[in-house]
Structures are given as structure tokens and as C-alpha cells.
Amino acid sequence: MDYQQKISVPMSLPDITDEERAAVAQVMATNYLSMGPWVQAFEQAFRDFTGAKHAIAVNSGTAGLHLCVRAAGWSDGDRVITTPFSFVSSTNVLLYERITPIFVDAEPVTGNIDTVQLKAAVEDLNRSEASAAKWLPPKGDHKGELKGIIAVDVFGQPADYDTIKEIAAPYNMPVIEDSCEALGAMYKNRPAGLLGDMGVFAFYPNKQITTAEGGLVVTNDDKAASIIRSLRNQGRAEGDTWLAHTYLGYNYRMDEMSAALGTIQMKRIEELIRKRAQVAEWYREELSDIDEIELPHTAASTTRDSWFVYVIRVKDADRRDEVSQKLKALGIPVRPYFSPIHLQPYMQEKFGYEPGRFPVTEDLGRRGLAIPFSGKMTREQIAQVGSSLRQIF
Template sequence: MIPLSVPQLAGNEWKYVKDCLDTGWISSAGSYVSQFEQLVADYAGVKYGVACMNGTVGLHIAQILSGVTSEDHVIAPNITFIATLNAIKYTGASPILIDVDPQNWQMDLELLESFLQENVVFKEVEGKIYSFNKETNKRIKAIMPVHVLGNIGDMEQLQEIATSYHIDIIEDSTEALGSLYKGKHAGSFGKFGVFSFNGNKIISTGGGGVIVTNDEALAQKAKHLTTQAKVSTMEYLHDEVGYNYRLVNVLAAIGVAQMEQFPILLENKKRMDSYYRSELSGIGDIEFQMVLPCVEANCWLFTFKTKYMRLLLDYLNLNDIQSRPFWVPMNQLEMFEDDIYVTKSNNSLEIYNTSISIPSSAGITKAEMARVVQTIKTFYSRIYITKK
């Protein structure tokens, strides 16, 4: 079986984990946590990093520190992994789901701006101006752009919209380590950015995340909340409700080793993307995700559109090539079906119905990619012969 996306563990992972075991520093204390935090922050061009259990809890903490409450709305795209919406629900806030651009599959910013123009009224609260939804009378406190598959939309336009409507940007950059917009790294455009190091990402700590920000006070507060809000190194004193969201040292050790290899693994991903695009271009009805000229995507998970998605999905998996459909649109899930969904053409549903992800591991070999491509070509040759 050629796997969909698995980690490449070929560096100092064993060495650093052994160091944790030999010294006994396997839990939340230990030098690898701070090393990992700083490595990720430095790579993203952001001043501060705070390690946490995973990207989901990172998004939760970022919203708490942005002042999101149960009386608020948070804007998110309708195409995303469910973690984005779960994190919003953790705060008690109500999502506003925005349909995606049919070409690059990122949040449709024209649709977003039109919605805000038609549905927002400005109100002053404690000396600050906020946007409120006219219909629900809830404040729109934050927007969470998701860099879907490591691609990035027009971040300058998003920043302009957010500034005009007094909305905080919390970047769901969980898939986008290594992605750039006009030379600036994903996760560095908003109040917070959040990265994920789940097992299927380009680099992995098994499970882990890092919150990044340029605000020192917010970084310190994030560290405080993710470590049970403990205020004393000796006494068990806590000054507010905190969370056991910390990343343990032994996993951070893996993260440090993975960050050492990241530039090589990122180049592997880009070569994989280039190979697939070259070899599959013009095959059947395949359509690729569009990337803006000003964007350097990290090519995390190669996904394309075809009206034969279900048939191809079955065919690849039967031939031991692990492939997956795309995420179900959030408004199609029972727990979000009553939330506001802004759309004109329901691009999200069309993308879901036609998109398939194929093997994209950072360590995928040329021979494995060639086998994937040949199997896809064989499928289409049989499909079109059958049609004739």
C-alpha cells in the first residue's frame, strides 16, 4: 500500500527522544519544548511561539485571548477540516460560514465583503468599535482564514476587510508551514497563527501544535492558559480557569528533529506537486487547485477535481494506493447545519463531490509516484473506452 501521507523520520528523532528518556525529562518541562517553539516561530518570521497539544487547542486558546465569547460570531470557510469549527464551538461562539472560491478553494473574499456590507452595523463597546450582525445582534469578533491544503488566498485583501470591520484575524495555518504569500509566511498576518504537527503533516510530533504571535503579552498569556494557569512554581495556586493543553518534552524533541529536516522535506513536497501536475495535466477531466502567482504553497496534500471521484477513489484503493475524498462541507454536518452559511453557488459542495487526495508523503519515492500516475492513467483509459 502506498500511504496517503505519513511522516518521514530520518533525522535525530531517536537521538533526541533517547536524551529525554535518559535524563527523565519526558513531560511538560524540558529544553526541547522551548527549542521547538522558537524554531517554529523563527521559521514563520514571528517573534513568539507557544507549543500545545495540537492545532485544535491552539485555535481554541487564540480565540479566548482574542476575547471571543458565547455572545460572538467567528467567521470561517465552509471547506475546512472540522477542527476549525470545533474550536469555535468550544468558545460557545456561533460560526458564520463563507463559501469558497471555486478556483483556489480558499474563503471567497468578495462574498465575505458583500455579506459584511449588507449585514453589519457598527457599535461602540467600552470605547472600541465593533461589527455586529444586524439579524442576530451578535458581535463579529474574529475571522479564521484556513490555508486549505497549504495554499493561501489574497491575504492583503483579507487584512483590509478585517481592518475595515474591526475584526481580529486568527490564521488557521495548521496545514501551511512553509507556505508564503508575497514572501511573507503563513501565520504571520493576524493576531495569531496556529500550526499543526499531526501525523499527516509535512513534519510531525505525532500530535502537537504551535501558536505564534508578535505580541509578547499574548504569548505569555497563551503559555499561562495552556499550563493550567498556575502562578507559583511551588504552590498549587491558579489565578483563572486554565487548560492542560501543553506539549510534552518528548514530543517536542521529535519536533526539533523534524524542524531540522523541514527544508529538505518541503522541497520534496514541491517536487511531488510538480511531478503530479506535469504527469496528470490533460488526463481525463482532471482539474488542479489554482495557486495565486504571489503564493508559494507548501504542497501539503495533492488533491484534484474529477467528476469520476468516487469511481477513481475505489479504483486506487483497490490497487493499494491509499486515497481519500475531501472534507465534507461544514454546513452539511448536523452540528453546524443551523449556523449561517453565506453562498451564491455552493462551490463547497461541488468541490467536495469532485475532489480526491492522492499519496503525498514527504518521503514518497519517484517509483511510487510513477505507480500512482500510471494507475490513474489506466483508470481514465478504461473510463473513456467504456464511454465510447
């Protein structure tokens, strides 16, 4: 193999035009760098785009998820079900509130939470402590009531919310939708973000739209929206003066530069999603004849896939790291994706998890490789990735 032939394809790239640059520059020329009109315009853009009654901008997806957990009223010792096949934030926000995350494994096709196992877990956890035991973390004392579910829309595809909500309904449990990777996706023609009781988007530069750092909560629930608005702003309730704080809150506010950038990005959302879908289609054309890898699968319920990353699976798990190293040597950056949450060092330390506990998540984690992806990739770059993979196999 010719390792000398270096080709450079960025892992991801934000798609920024002069209009975004001008909007940010315009903010800089005013005295309103925070709590001004752009955050309101950004929130309006999300109400228009998703049809949500409330949209609340925050300074990261993690902050948005944390506020949803607070608005759900979950706290110390409660049990909440989530998935180990995700970015760490969807579990961390539970740990911030000393809630026990109860993991349910992923299903192997999309990587979203397995609803057959979810149903069994919800029933077992509500039946008796003896039947609950098999779902609890191996280490620690985890007494508490099951209070809700955080589902994750993995890689831009919504989880199966009709089933998830049907499972949660008899117990009146709120469902939080971590849609940080799925802005613009459609589930049975309904927009991602509004599929649970509260939904969260994120805008790091590799996302469908970016605000540099940022996030946003959407919900139709008036009470939750009011709590989230207050807590993002240091716990000031409506009518509180600057130094009055009705609740324990945070500074999770989005700034005006980010909101200006995001508002212009939202004007281009359809174009941005379309460009990413085109790149995903080019990858399919380019890579579908390589027998050693599996390509992403779009579920029938996903009536619009909003491509966030392009994750291939190396069929032979033992070869994944070799493939990864060789691609890197050829100038193609790649990332193992996701790395199972339950096997992160702090999770193993706190909860005593060992490999083998969530076999689907671990298998996807061992075989998954995110390859370069953004709406700015050219057909030529896709061909470079394809020929590098062919060269390796």
C-alpha cells in the first residue's frame, strides 16, 4: 500500500456563507451581545420549523437535556431508562441530578433503543424489586422509582416513539427526546424533537446547523417551558428582577452572536439537509460494492433521514482498528462511533459495568467507524474515501 499518497478530507466542516458572517458582525456592532433580539428570532425560527409551541435556546445540547431533566421533576435516587449507545450527555444529565440511569440495549439495525427490551424493562421495574434487579447497575444501591425515559435519535434517525410513548403511557412517565443529532428528521412524517414530551437539538459545528456552541429545547408543554426558561436564566421566574432568583438555576443562555449565526443557518436548513443527503447518497453509490463493510440503514418509520454522521460498520470487528489506522495513514480521518457509555471509565468505576452487559451496543461500538462527513464534501472526496477503503480491503 502506498502510504505516501496523502489525501486530505476533513472529518466535518460547517457550512457558513457571507450572510452568516454579516449577521454575526452586525451583532458585534451593537451593544446587545446577550439577551437581545437574535435569540428571539432563533427561537421563532424553530417554532416555525417544527411547529412546536415553545422553543428555548440554550448554550449547548447538554444544557438543554439537563433542563429537561429538571423540568421533568426527576431527582435524587429516581430511576430513568436510557440507552448506552449514545453520546455521553444523554446519561450524564441524569448523573448531574443523582438519578440512576437504567440502560436498555440498542437494536442492531439503527442503533436506537430496543423497544422490545424497553417494554420488558418498564414492566419489570414496575412489578417488584426482584424482577427489577436484572436491569439495575451491578454496583451500588439503586432503590428508587422508575420515573421516565430519555430516548436518543441516533445518527439522525428518530427512535420508535409511537412504541416508546405507548410503553410509557400507562405509568404517566415523561419521555425526553435527545434529538441532538436529528434536526430536520421526520418520523412517520412528524418532526424530530416533538416526538416525546420535550426534545433537544444541538448545534456544535459538525451538526446540521451550527451556532458554534448551542442547543435548543422544543416542547408543547407550557409548564415545562416556563421552568426551562427560568432555569436557563439563573432561576429567575417571570417578573423576577436581575438579582431575584425564585429557583436554583444555571447560566445556560445562548449569546446573540450564536443566535445570529443560527438564525441565518435556519433560513438555509432545507438546503443544508439536502446537501448532506446528497453526500450520503454518493457514499452509498461509492461504497455499496465493498463486501467487508455494512452501510447505514434507514428505518421504514424514518420518513426523512437527517444525516448527521456517516457510520460504516466493519463486518469483522477484529479488523476495525486496522482499517481505522490505515485510513488515517491515507489521510482519511475516522472515528470509532459511539463508544459505549457503560464502558466509559467513570461509568465502570461508579456502576461496576463490565464488557458483555449490553452486547448490541458493544458490537456496534466495536465495528462502527464514522468516516468524513459534511454537506460540503465533493463527489471527488467521496471517491477518495471509497478508493482508500477498496485499497485496504
